Amino acid sequence: MxxxxxxxxxxxxxxxxxxxxxxxxxxxxxxxxxxxxxxxxxxxxxxxxxxxxxxxxxxxxxxxxxxxxxxxxxxxxxxxxxxxxDQDVDSLARKIAVERSKREIKPAIRVLEGVKNFDETDKSPEALKFKMKTQELHDFVNKADTMLEKIVNQKENWITKTIMKLMT
Amino acid sequence: MxxxxxxxxxxxxxxxxxxxxxxxxxxxxxxxxxxxxxxxxxxxxxxxxxxxxxxxxxxxxxxxxxxxxxxxxxxxxxxxxxxxxDQDVDSLARKIAVERSKREIKPAIRVLEGVKNFDETDKSPEALKFKMKTQELHDFVNKADTMLEKIVNQKENWITKTIMKLMT
DNA sequence: AATAAGTTTCAATAATTACTGAAACTTTAA
DNA sequence: TTAAAGTTTCAGTAATTATTGAAACTTATT
Missing domain, CATH: 1.10.10.10 (Winged helix-like DNA-binding domain superfamily/Winged helix DNA-binding domain)
Structure with missing residues (x-):
């Protein structure tokens, strides 16, 4: 080629x-x-x-x-x-991760927070299931975002470091 | 609401x-x-x-x-x-990660592999820089994909486990 | 301060991607 | 074996998103 x-x-x-x-x-x-x-x-x-x-x-x-x-x-x-x-691939990836978290994940978390606490008196099966799932999703997305932050905050060689820690 | x-x-x-x-x-x-x-x-x-x-x-x-x-x-x-x-949010996320890796990341890795080994005799500054960057990207994407696999392969509570390991 | 070179903006248009709805196909049951 | 109910496909159309190109604006030069 x-x-x-x-x-x-x-x-x-x-x-x-x-x-x-x-x-x-x-x-x-x-x-x-x-x-x-x-x-x-x-x-x-x-x-x-x-x-x-x-x-x-x-x-x-x-x-x-x-x-x-x-x-x-x-x-x-x-x-x-x-x-x-930006010439550094690591820093590039870090910036993209931080920015996407800010632009997309955090707003989604806010919506889930709002939505999961709707009208407390509604006890229909639909409402209960909805509450349960949105709660689960909220917890999950929150954790994922936290994990991303932790990965990305290792100042140097973050990918290598993270892989090392996950080796066990 | x-x-x-x-x-x-x-x-x-x-x-x-x-x-x-x-x-x-x-x-x-x-x-x-x-x-x-x-x-x-x-x-x-x-x-x-x-x-x-x-x-x-x-x-x-x-x-x-x-x-x-x-x-x-x-x-x-x-x-x-x-x-x-699928009712389990964890398994949902795991499946999406695996599938996206298969459909998008792995094909990209293959292209980078192909592209980084072009015509060895071309020693122009452009060619050298190109070789360097595509090599770096290849290494990076590979590592990221490996990391994703490791995270996702923890069978239960993978996010929680991963966060724990990254705590230090 | 007029002109030219450089840069940015944005309404119009093109390209892409998603969606509809009707036709074709499949299954069930009389 | 035929008809009715259920399901899938896909060509045409709509909706969305990206791109153009010309006009407006900015900056530098004489």
């Missing part, structure tokens, strides 16, 4: 993987591209390489910056902005 | 959460509905409750069965099929 072929396949696979996990294709692809680029790229470069429009590039670069996994860089004497991906 | 209101909010939140994680809204909602139902439901019941078409109900129920988290039930003397969700 030739470099360009390998690169294209990587960009496309990473994009597809992104979609499956609720991140849009272009965003995942831009991130992948920045990750494998030795130098930071301008918006122009990104547009060219991925064949996407200016608007698309701009919006998704902004999205990546919001996630905290891409940075702007200013080159001395140059007017245009350059973009650079 | 009244029961019906709580139920509606739960179904709708669970559906939205599903979308964010790459599971379609209806599938997530059907699953939520079956989970909180004291009795198993017919396709008719599901259609009625969620106001969806027969085709939609049929396809998504099939999808849930493929995931191994919903079962068919046959009631004696009754012709129609009933559907029932």
């Amino acid at each position: 030739e470099f360009n072929e390998a690169k294209a396949q990587f960009l496309q696979t990473w994009g597809a993987l992104g979609s499956q996990w609720g991140i849009n294709k272009t965003m995942a692809q831009i991130h992948a591209l920045l990750m494998i680029s030795p130098d930071s790229l301008s918006m122009e470069d990104v547009m060219e390489e991925l064949q996407i429009s200016r608007g698309n590039a701009s919006m998704n670069l902004r999205g990546l910056i919001d996630w905290g996994i891409v940075y702007k860089e200013y080159k001395p004497g140059e007017r245009r902005e350059y973009f650079k991906a | 009244e029961f019906n209101e709580a139920k509606a909010q739960f179904l709708q939140t669970w559906g939205a959460l599903g979308s964010q994680w790459g599971i379609n809204k209806t599938m997530a909602q059907i699953h939520a509905l079956l989970m909180i139902s004291p009795d198993s439901l017919s396709m008719e019941d599901v259609m009625e409750e969620l106001q969806i078409s027969r085709g939609n109900a049929s396809m998504n129920l099939r999808g849930l069965i493929d995931w191994g988290i919903v079962y068919k039930e046959y009631k004696p003397g009754e012709r129609r099929e009933y559907f029932k969700a």
Whole structure:
């Protein structure tokens, strides 16, 4: 396999993987591209390489910056902005985990908290079952979120450390 | 909050959460509905409750069965099929984790394996950087997948056990 | 302060993905 | 063996989500 072929396949696979996990294709692809680029790229470069429009590039670069996994860089004497991906795969994964917890898991926990304590006087089988399941789910999601935090809070080599601890 | 209101909010939140994680809204909602139902439901019941078409109900129920988290039930003397969700939240989470690993993570690992060993003679800075990053990603995704397996393979109370082990 | 180069925004449009509903198929029972 | 009840499939359509491209805005240069 030739470099360009390998690169294209990587960009496309990473994009597809992104979609499956609720991140849009272009965003995942831009991130992948920045990750494998030795130098930071301008918006122009990104547009060219991925064949996407200016608007698309701009919006998704902004999205990546919001996630905290891409940075702007200013080159001395140059007017245009350059973009650079966080180079550390561990820190990348940590940021994504923290951010998804904040954006999706914690709001879900809040809804479950609200919903599980509905009208206490309703004693129908449906109501009782509902109470039970939402309680169970609430406990579970809470625990999962706690676990994620613990895993991610090991400052270095968190994956390796976690695997070690789970070895027994 | 009244029961019906709580139920509606739960179904709708669970559906939205599903979308964010790459599971379609209806599938997530059907699953939520079956989970909180004291009795198993017919396709008719599901259609009625969620106001969806027969085709939609049929396809998504099939999808849930493929995931191994919903079962068919046959009631004696009754012709129609009933559907029932796995009642154990732990086992549900375990099945989803295993299935996603199989469907998404493992294929990604295979692509990374293929891609990281492209044309050995190309020594351009781009090629070298590419090789390095894809190697790093490969290692990382592999480790993450291994960790997931270890967590999920603790037969009972896996989340609790894992949190305990990470306490130190 | 006018012009040009660079950057961002967002309404319109395209692409994707989900859903419907009717037709085909299957099973049961008379 | 036929008809009625139940179930599945899938082409067409709707709904959602992503992308474009042109206009507005910002910054730098003369």
